């Protein structure tokens with residue numbers, strides 16, 4: 173089968189790889205019909221996630237058709253069209269039982285701090301991902317969800333990660349009606365977080381980024397205020413000024429480790445790798461939130477340390493709430509929102525690229541070429 | 556930039572405004588669900604669970620020393636091998652809390668890139684770096700940037716070449 177093949181930092185290609193096989197009685201094999209490239213893949217692509225092995229296939233956002241099932245699979249059957257949450261979760265462990273499906277303890281031997289994730293380095297379990305024609309899906313009785321027949325596949329594929337992540341970013345913000353919410357990052361996740369902040373009753377939503385076409389998009393899509401931090405001397409001061417000098421009630425970090433905007437953070441976090449990614453957006457979030465406010469982090473960082481003003485967290489009495497999105501927990505509500513026309517995720521898809529051109533797709537998304545917001549890879553043998 | 560918008564009071568233009576508002580959303584710790592769900596106490600079962608059946612461990616799986624076992628399922632993407640494999644095995648002697656774990660893994664990743672090129676060459680395949688970097692897309696959407704990069708490359712190479720050949724000249728004479 174064809175699959176994306178990681179060769180080293182910023183080098184990927186399409187190759188023939190052996191077909192995946194059933195390795196556990198609850199496994200399924202899914203024939204992929206669509207897969208996305210995510211901001212999280214850029215951390216891998218840039219070589220910043222430890223234990224990213226050459227030869228691995230990335231891809232944690234995909235949908236497809238069940239092709240084969242293990243002897244103990246009874247929740248899905250061959251031929252079902254399924255969307256597969258990015259987190260690999262058993263549904264049984266103590267964390268899964270609390271709805272923390274992004275923190276499963278039975279899906280990743282290599283690290284205890286993160287659950288298993290498809291196509292996300294050996295630090296997240298060593299699973300090959302969905303940027304391929306076929307993929308092995310463990311715990312098929314729990315994760316894969318049959319796509320409602322009338323749902324657009326483009327909406328379905330965004331339900332595997334971006335929509336629940338943006339929604340959970342807003343949910344974790346504990347937004348109270350009337351609150352001012354600042355979202356850092358106008359990538360797909362930040363865009364969705366801004367849109368969802370309204371669903372929780374936000375009084376005002378502000379997005380900060382430095383890529384004008386993305387700011388333009390989110391301004392209309394959320395809809396919200398959107399500002400370019402490259403045009404400000406000091407983004408924190410800017411936010412204080414437009415929030416009656418007290419700061420935002422809720423700040424959301426939807427940027428993570430590839431953040432720009434601070435030379436010190438960029439050199440130490442993205443070039444020298446002596447911290448676990450550049451923490452510029454998180455730094456701004458902590459310093460822009462009101463005393464007693466909430467910082468919600470969905471931006472992804474590496475497993476070591478980051479330079480953040482933790483003293484201010486203490487002095488301001490800030491609550492930090494963060495996690496990998498618990499996709500399966502949120503799916504029922506989000507499917508409802510899409511069916512009722514409240515959310516329209518597919519509008520974020522700007523590029524459809526044949527799987528064979530995966531290297532170009534990574535370059536376009538990573539370097540924000542051709543006004544790219546969200547690219548979808550389509551295997552040619554699609555059904 | 557100086558336009559400071561005032562709070563909109565009417566949200567009728569925002570589809571779905573407030574439909575998921577939850578005044579009780581108190582962002583404290585999520586594992587309180589262990590003892591209390593929506594205010595109703597739940598039965599205490601402690602931190603044990605009936606484990607899913609174990610995927611046969613028929614390849615080398617490195618596991619964090621912060622857990623006693625291999626998780627019930629695991630990925631089989633690229634088992635450790637070669638020099639990078641040795642470095643990875645060394646890294647797994649340290650817990651996730653130690654640089655001794657993560658730094659060797661990053662080094663192993665870089666060593667692994669060289670191993671990947673050697674593997675390609677062994678299969679008489681010269682990696683096409685231009686294609687792997689997806690530079691066709693630069694040619695289409697970022698031609699100026701690409702040309703600028705190429706120009707810098709040419710200038711650097713020419714300078715180095717000129718420097719080296721100048722050193723040689725007196726030698727020859």
Ligand SMILES: NC(=O)c1ccc[n+]([C@@H]2O[C@H](COP(=O)([O-])OP(=O)(O)OC[C@H]3O[C@@H](n4cnc5c(N)ncnc54)[C@H](O)[C@@H]3O)[C@@H](O)[C@H]2O)c1
Nearest residue numbers: 211212357359360361381427428431432433471472496497
């Ligand atoms: N927690 C989760 O479950 C989860 C799931 C998916 C993605 N993520 C993470 O969310 C983050 C965003 O994902 P994405 O797909 O939208 O990625 P993306 O790379 O498309 O978007 C990031 C955006 O942040 C902008 N940016 C850079 N520096 C900034 C700064 N200092 N302030 C404000 N904006 C800045 C970039 O211009 C870009 O538009 C990534 O870190 C990704 O790993 C987390």
Ligand SMILES: [Zn+2]
Nearest residue numbers: 210212233333
């Ligand atoms: Zn993702």
Ligand SMILES: [Zn+2]
Nearest residue numbers: 262265268276
């Ligand atoms: Zn679990």
